[in-house]
Amino acid sequence: MSRTPLKTSIATVCLAGDLREKLAAISAAGFDGIEIFEQDFIAFEHGAREVARMAADQGLEITLFQPFRDFEGLPEPLRARAFDRAERKFDLMERMGCDLVLICSSVHPESLGGIDRMADDFAELGERAAARGLRVGFEALAWGRHVNDHRDAWEVVRRADHPAVGLIVDSFHTLGRGIDPDTIRRIPGDRIFFVQLADAPKIDMDLLYWSRHFRCMPGEGDLDVTGFMRAVAATGYKGPLSLEVFNDQFRGGSPRTIAVDGRRSLLHLMDQVARLEPEIAIAPPPMPPRIHARGVGFVEFAADEREAESLGALLRAMGFRREGRHVSKAVDLWRQGEARVVVNTDRDGFAGASHIAHGLNVCDLGLAVDDAQATVERARALGAATFAQAVGPGELDIPAIRGVGGGVLHFIDRSSGLAKVWETEFRPVEDDAPATPAGLTGVDHVAQTMNYEEMLTWSLFYLSLFEVEKQPMVDVVDPGGLVRSQAIEAEDGALRLTLNGAETHRTFAGRFIADSFGSSVQHVAFASTDLLATAEALAQNGFAPLPMPDNYYEDLAARFALDDAYVARLRAANILYDQDAGGRFLQLYSRPFGDGIFFEIVERQGAYAGYGGPNAPFRVAAQARLMGPPGLPRDARSPMDDQTGTRKGGRP
Numbered sequence: 001m002s003r004t005p006l007k008t009s010i011a012t013v014c015l016a017g018d019l020r021e022k023l024a025a026i027s028a029a030g031f032d033g034i035e036i037f038e039q040d041f042i043a044f045e046h047g048a049r050e051v052a053r054m055a056a057d058q059g060l061e062i063t064l065f066q067p068f069r070d071f072e073g074l075p076e077p078l079r080a081r082a083f084d085r086a087e088r089k090f091d092l093m094e095r096m097g098c099d100l101v102l103i104c105s106s107v108h109p110e111s112l113g114g115i116d117r118m119a120d121d122f123a124e125l126g127e128r129a130a131a132r133g134l135r136v137g138f139e140a141l142a143w144g145r146h147v148n149d150h151r152d153a154w155e156v157v158r159r160a161d162h163p164a165v166g167l168i169v170d171s172f173h174t175l176g177r178g179i180d181p182d183t184i185r186r187i188p189g190d191r192i193f194f195v196q197l198a199d200a201p202k203i204d205m206d207l208l209y210w211s212r213h214f215r216c217m218p219g220e221g222d223l224d225v226t227g228f229m230r231a232v233a234a235t236g237y238k239g240p241l242s243l244e245v246f247n248d249q250f251r252g253g254s255p256r257t258i259a260v261d262g263r264r265s266l267l268h269l270m271d272q273v274a275r276l277e278p279e280i281a282i283a284p285p286p287m288p289p290r291i292h293a294r295g296v297g298f299v300e301f302a303a304d305e306r307e308a309e310s311l312g313a314l315l316r317a318m319g320f321r322r323e324g325r326h327v328s329k330a331v332d333l334w335r336q337g338e339a340r341v342v343v344n345t346d347r348d349g350f351a352g353a354s355h356i357a358h359g360l361n362v363c364d365l366g367l368a369v370d371d372a373q374a375t376v377e378r379a380r381a382l383g384a385a386t387f388a389q390a391v392g393p394g395e396l397d398i399p400a401i402r403g404v405g406g407g408v409l410h411f412i413d414r415s416s417g418l419a420k421v422w423e424t425e426f427r428p429v430e431d432d433a434p435a436t437p438a439g440l441t442g443v444d445h446v447a448q449t450m451n452y453e454e455m456l457t458w459s460l461f462y463l464s465l466f467e468v469e470k471q472p473m474v475d476v477v478d479p480g481g482l483v484r485s486q487a488i489e490a491e492d493g494a495l496r497l498t499l500n501g502a503e504t505h506r507t508f509a510g511r512f513i514a515d516s517f518g519s520s521v522q523h524v525a526f527a528s529t530d531l532l533a534t535a536e537a538l539a540q541n542g543f544a545p546l547p548m549p550d551n552y553y554e555d556l557a558a559r560f561a562l563d564d565a566y567v568a569r570l571r572a573a574n575i576l577y578d579q580d581a582g583g584r585f586l587q588l589y590s591r592p593f594g595d596g597i598f599f600e601i602v603e604r605q606g607a608y609a610g611y612g613g614p615n616a617p618f619r620v621a622a623q624a625r626l627m628g629p630p631g632l633p634r635d636a637r638s639p640m641d642d643q644t645g646t647r648k649g650g651r652p
């Protein structure tokens with residue numbers, strides 16, 4: 001079968017702004033076309049010819065004009081009125097240079113239904129459209145009065161039997177109603193005139209309300225859009241794939257960001273589909289497959305000298321050893337097991353700039369992957385910003401991209417020798433005050449805090465780039481509001497990330513975003529295989545854990561069948577406990593430092609799958625107590641010289 005390059009399109013309803021702003025954002029994101037949603041046009045100050053010109057200037061084709069409502073099955077005189085209305089919209093389409101209109105199934109209270117009556121209406125409309133070189137497509141709205149299923153819409157189109165009348169399928173209406181998308185495989189691809197794509201989170205609610213407010217980009221929700229698109233592609237369909245996403249948050253968000261996310265979602269979707277369905281007519285741009293991530297190779301902090309000193313004291317108390325000094329820069333490498341923390345006080349380069357903008361923060365994450373070059377190639381194909389800075393003497397050119405909050409993600413692999421970066425770029429040093437090692441083996445997970453509105457963006461970013469899956473969203477109750485937490489993890493657990501979305505600046509997470517001027521890593525969780533033993537070593541090193549209240553341990557004893565002596569040991573070490581069907585989970589926290597950053601140490605026993613979600617509210621409350629009231633200037637909090645992370649004079 002000859003293949004047609006993928007043509008991407010997006011409905012103007014998906015984005016904020018006026019038509020001009022929307023078109024600019026859509027074009028910048030690399031789309032080929034747009035659906036003009038009627039309201040956007042009516043609200044616009046210029047006419048159809050000007051819209052045609054604007055679209056052409058932006059290199060965009062107008063793929064669809066929509067919606068035309070309440071057309072089919074009406075009795076006279078309403079029927080004649082509907083045809084008159086259609087003729088006026090045909091006039092408009094001619095001026096706009098768009099040849100296809102979407103007619104969504106009627107919700108009109110006087111619509112009579114009747115499959116042949118509806119087919120006759122479409123045959124006549126097809127005749128009128130064809131006379132002007134136009135086409136009409138019929139879409140089943142999930143809440144349509146007589147037609148609410150693509151199979152019935154197809155039967156209407158089939159019986160209308162007119163070359164200018166075709167079917168429009170929309171993943172939301174099919175999947176939202178729980179209709180098996182494989183039923184699309186029996187429809188001829190050339191009778192499908194247009195394909196609209198949207199995902200949605202699984203929420204049990206009224207279909208219309210769900211559709212108009214909660215749609216999201218393919219891959220951002222819970223519907224099987226991949227299964228839907230596989231079925232559509234299998235029919236031989238080769239027209240545009242168009243996003244039609246009604247979402248309250250997107251309508252108020254940055255049109256540029258939403259457009260970039262949208263195009264990424266389409267490219268990722270078609271990449272998956274092309275790998276699963278060999279004989280399709282649409283050819284997505286070639287890119288390496290999703291990347292297998294092997295874990296977090298390093299975490300790099302940007303710091304000034306004073307912060308580096310106190311961060312070093314904290315790391316040492318946690319059993320890290322200062323192992324190396326960069327050959328040419330003010331950069332230290334701290335290591336314990338496979339856990340590596342890089343502390344960068346260099347004023348030039350990215351870390352220096354990041355420190356000026358955010359203060360002490362994690363400016364860079366190193367991820368171990370099978371193929372670093374392929375990772376950057378896929379990221380670039382998906383519209384991610386690549387990152388490069390001058391390579392200094394003795395340094396390796398490690399492939400990198402921009403991630404959450406403008407931070408950098410570096411990729412390290414074995415095949416290219418990039419894993420040798422520590423031996424190549426760092427000179428071994430004698431640690432002047434080595435501490436007792438605490439048995440940390442590596443990084444269990446990294447938690448990135450962001451505004452709630454950014455969560456879909458970044459979950460799509462990771463899911464489209466890596467072989468990772470998302471876990472169900474968890475709500476964390478903070479004394480200042482709700483924080484949503486979304487875990488993203490590789491099947492083998494090698495890479496685990498949590499995205500935490502704060503809705504208000506009164507939460508501990510929200511204050512972190514405000515105080516550090518942007519989204520970033522808020523905590524790093526290291527792994528231990530024996531947390532009680534780790535806690536003992538930490539105590540010897542003078543580590544000050546986050547103090548947990550007695551109430552917590554009394555409740556623990558009540559909730560789980562744990563013996564008193566064990567609970568007493570947890571309590572003495574300020575260790576938090578959770579269990580699930582697979583196993584047990586122990587957690588120990590540092591006190592917050594800087595703008596609210598902290599470390600965690602965890603022990604996973606058995607096949608425990610979570611992140612201690614049930615403990616999060618109590619942990620957050622303990623941290624908020626130490627941070628003191630919001631609004632305190634950064635300098636008023638002594639960072640971590642005493643590891644308390646409290647403001648001066650704060651409660652211990």
Ligand SMILES: O=C(O)c1ccc(O)c(O)c1
Binds near residue numbers: 066196212
């Ligand atoms: O919500 C609606 O009315 C509506 C209109 C047009 C569409 O293509 C659609 O999927 C939904």
Ligand SMILES: [Mg+2]
Binds near residue numbers: 139170196244
């Ligand atoms: Mg639709």
